[in-house]
Amino acid sequence: MNIRYFAWLREHTGVSSETLTYDPRWTSVADLVADLKTKSDGHAKALADMTLVRIAINYDYVDIDHKLSDGDEVAFFPPVTGG
Amino acid sequence: MTVIVTEDDFDLSDLYAKLRTPDLPPSPGAVTVFVGLVREMNNDRPITSMTLEHYPGMTEKKLEAIRDQAMHRWPLTGVIIVHRVGKLGPNDQIVAVGAASAHRQASFDAANFIMDFLKTEAPFWKSENTSDGANWVSARETDNKAKRRW
Numbered sequence: 001m002n003i004r005y006f007a008w009l010r011e012h013t014g015v016s017s018e019t020l021t022y023d024p025r026w027t028s029v030a031d032l033v034a035d036l037k038t039k040s041d042g043h044a045k046a047l048a049d050m051t052l053v054r055i056a057i058n059y060d061y062v063d064i065d066h067k068l069s070d071g072d073e074v075a076f077f078p079p080v081t082g083g
Numbered sequence: 084m085t086v087i088v089t090e091d092d093f094d095l096s097d098l099y100a101k102l103r104t105p106d107l108p109p110s111p112g113a114v115t116v117f118v119g120l121v122r123e124m125n126n127d128r129p130i131t132s133m134t135l136e137h138y139p140g141m142t143e144k145k146l147e148a149i150r151d152q153a154m155h156r157w158p159l160t161g162v163i164i165v166h167r168v169g170k171l172g173p174n175d176q177i178v179a180v181g182a183a184s185a186h187r188q189a190s191f192d193a194a195n196f197i198m199d200f201l202k203t204e205a206p207f208w209k210s211e212n213t214s215d216g217a218n219w220v221s222a223r224e225t226d227n228k229a230k231r232r233w
Binding site for chain 1: 198205
């Protein structure tokens with residue numbers, strides 16, 4: 001699966017995207033986040049407070065308890081500030 | 084019914100000319116165009132430049148969905164959304180939203196609606212560069228409030 005990071009989450013993790021092998025134990029985004037936080041200090045910092053983070057799966061906004069499927073593109077980013 | 088995400092600047096007279104020519108009948112009787120600019124100051128600090136990042140793919144999908152919602156809600160003859168990304172300077176144009184309709188209220192309301200949803204749903208992020216360094220702009224609760232009135 002493809003994981004994307006934007007804005008300050010990208011700066012903290014040090015990557016704009018990374019590819020992960022789907023783990024069937026991940027029943028929701030929250031499980032994925034728990035594993036991502038162990039990847040580096042930067043990942044832990046980026047994902048420390050998920051109330052500050054918005055999540056999209058395949059370009060649609062979802063909550064942290066949304067279920068995951070193999071092949072999903074999961075994006076983590078701050079609340080948007082365009083316009 | 085144009086949605087454009089681009090690094091390039093835009094010319095308002097081109098956008099207006101497109102809106103005067105209807106994509107859907109009847110011929111328009113009213114055109115509203117909103118333009119957002121880079122402020123020269125934020126919280127009393129001068130902004131030297133601004134960098135706009137976005138999520139290619141999702142941005143276009145969200146903007147098209149917002150445009151479609153507006154077209155479903157008001158009898159519009161044309162809609163244009165142009166949003167710039169990359170590095171911009173003070174007073175540069177960031178965004179243009181235009182809506183044309185037979186009557187003014189629909190065109191005013193649709194442009195307002197599109198901006199309120201764009202501000203809260205389209206995945207763009209602004210980083211402001213000041214003499215103190217670069218800062219990610221925080222989302223504003225007033226923008227969420229503006230969206231809820233619809």
